[in-house]
Amino acid sequence: MTEDFDLILDECIDRISHGDSLADCLSDYPAYSERLEPLLQSMYDVQEVYGSAPSADAKRAARHKLYAALGKRYRMPLWSIFRAISRPAMLATVAVLVLAIVGALVVSSVFNPPTLVPSPDGNFAFLISDKPGDINDFENFDVTISEVKLQPAGSKEWLRLTPEIGTVDLTQVQGEQFQEIWRGDVPAGQYSRLRVYVTETRGNLKSTGQTIDVKVPGNVVHMPIPFEVTDDTVTIYTFDITVVGMADDGTYMLKLQINESGTYQQPKAS
Amino acid sequence: MSKRNRETTRRIDEHESRLTSLYEEYYDKLVRYVYVHIGDREEAEDIAGEVFLNALKSLRSGQEQGMPSQWWLFRIAHNLTVDYLRRTSKRGLVPADSVVLLGDDDPADTAEKKVEFERLIEAMKKLTAEQREVISLRFLWGLTSKEVGDVLGKSDGAVREMQRAALERLRGIMGVQR
Numbered sequence A: 001m002t003e004d005f006d007l008i009l010d011e012c013i014d015r016i017s018h019g020d021s022l023a024d025c026l027s028d029y030p031a032y033s034e035r036l037e038p039l040l041q042s043m044y045d046v047q048e049v050y051g052s053a054p055s056a057d058a059k060r061a062a063r064h065k066l067y068a069a070l071g072k073r074y075r076m077p078l079w080s081i082f083r084a085i086s087r088p089a090m091l092a093t094v095a096v097l098v099l100a101i102v103g104a105l106v107v108s109s110v111f112n113p114p115t116l117v118p119s120p121d122g123n124f125a126f127l128i129s130d131k132p133g134d135i136n137d138f139e140n141f142d143v144t145i146s147e148v149k150l151q152p153a154g155s156k157e158w159l160r161l162t163p164e165i166g167t168v169d170l171t172q173v174q175g176e177q178f179q180e181i182w183r184g185d186v187p188a189g190q191y192s193r194l195r196v197y198v199t200e201t202r203g204n205l206k207s208t209g210q211t212i213d214v215k216v217p218g219n220v221v222h223m224p225i226p227f228e229v230t231d232d233t234v235t236i237y238t239f240d241i242t243v244v245g246m247a248d249d250g251t252y253m254l255k256l257q258i259n260e261s262g263t264y265q266q267p268k269a270s
Numbered sequence B: 001m002s003k004r005n006r007e008t009t010r011r012i013d014e015h016e017s018r019l020t021s022l023y024e025e026y027y028d029k030l031v032r033y034v035y036v037h038i039g040d041r042e043e044a045e046d047i048a049g050e051v052f053l054n055a056l057k058s059l060r061s062g063q064e065q066g067m068p069s070q071w072w073l074f075r076i077a078h079n080l081t082v083d084y085l086r087r088t089s090k091r092g093l094v095p096a097d098s099v100v101l102l103g104d105d106d107p108a109d110t111a112e113k114k115v116e117f118e119r120l121i122e123a124m125k126k127l128t129a130e131q132r133e134v135i136s137l138r139f140l141w142g143l144t145s146k147e148v149g150d151v152l153g154k155s156d157g158a159v160r161e162m163q164r165a166a167l168e169r170l171r172g173i174m175g176v177q178r
Helices: A002-017 A022-028 A033-050 A056-070 A078-085 A088-111 B003-038 B041-061 B070-089 B107-125 B129-140 B145-152 B156-174
Strands: A124-130 A138-152 A159-161 A167-169 A179-184 A189-205 A211-213 A220-223 A227-229 A233-245 A252-256 A262-267
Touching (some): A002 A033, A033 B003, A033 B129, A056 B041, B107 B156, B129 B156, B145 B156
Parallel strands (some): A124 A233
16 A cells, blocks of 8 residues: 555656646545645655755856866867777777767656747747836846746646846836747647746845845746637737835845736737 | 877866766756755855866876766765765754745745745755655656666665655654645
C-alpha cells in the first residue's frame, strides 16, 4: 500500500515538473488525493522558495572571478578537434560524445520547451504596463524578464518566448503606456496559463538616490488567466504590475494587477 | 616544449573550456542545491562561485584528470556545503533569507506568506541531510528517482520512500492546515 503510494506520489511529482497540474494528478488518483495534495503542495512550496534564480549581480561576480582565475577565455582550437578525430582511439571517444550529445538533446527537448520565433507581423504580442502608484517614488525602476512560457489548454507541454526587449523601466510605462517586449507567431488555440520569469527588479529612489532591490520568490509570476490565440487577429497580452511601498518598514514590493492584466484582440494588419 | 607537455597543456585547456560551459549551465542549480542545505541565499551564491574556483584549482594541480562534469561539480558543492555547515554549527543557525513577495495578494496576505516561507526554510533545516539531498536533486535539480538513486547509491524505491518521508516530515513540522 505504502509502496503504491510512493509510486503514485513519484509519478505526480514527475508530471507536475513537466507542466501537468496538481488537479489533473489528483483527479487521476481520487482514492489517494487527500493524502497526495498536502505533499504535492509542499513540493510547490519548496520549488517556490528555493527555485528562484540567483541574483544577476552574484552570478556576474562569480563569472568574473572564474574568468579572472582562468586568465583568458579558453576555447578548444578547431585543428585539435580534427587531429583528434584522425586517431582510431579518439574515434570511439567521439562516437560516445556524439551519442551523449544526441541523448542530451533528447533530454533537453523534454525539459526545454520549444522557443517561439519573433516576427513583426505575428499573431501574438506581449506587453508590459504599470498601474500608477508608488512608482512615482522612483527615478527609474527596471524589471528584467528572461522568458515567458505559455501552456496550451489540455497540454502538458509549454511554449517559450524570449523577450526581444528584456528590461523595462516601469516609470516609463505607467497607466495607458506600455512596452511591447515580444511579437511573433504563436500556434492558434486556447491557452490555460502563462508564466513570466523575472530575473531582476531594481529601482533608484528619487528622495535618497538609494538603489532598492526587490526579490521575487521563484523569480516567476504565474498568470492563471486563460486566453485564446487565433490566426486572423493579433492577441495582445498585457502583463500589468505595480510597485507598492510598505508603510511600516520602508520596503517595496511588486504587485501583480490581475484585473488590469489579460488579453484583447486586434485586427491583423493586412 | 616537449610533446608530453603540449598534450598536458592541451588537455588542461580543453578541461578549462568545458568548465566555463558548465558554469553557464549549472551555476544556478548549484546555488539552489546549496541553498536547500544551508538556508541562506547569499551564502549559497558565494559557495556556488567557490565550487568553480576549487574545480579550476583541482584541474591545474592535476588532482582531477578527467573531463569536468556536472557530477564532479556536485561533489565539490556537497563538500563545501558540509564544511560550511560544520563551521556555522559552531556559531548557531544561519538566519533565514528575508523575502519580498510578488503576487496579487493583499500586503497582509503577503506578509503571512513570507512568514510561511521562512517557516519552510526553518523546517528544511530539521530534515536529515539525506532527505534534503533527495528534495534538492529531485525538485530543484530535476533528476528522476532512479537518477537520484544512482547519485546517492540507493535503489529508486528507497529514494521514493525518502521523498515521501521528507514531504510528510515537512508538513508535520510546519503543521500547515490548508
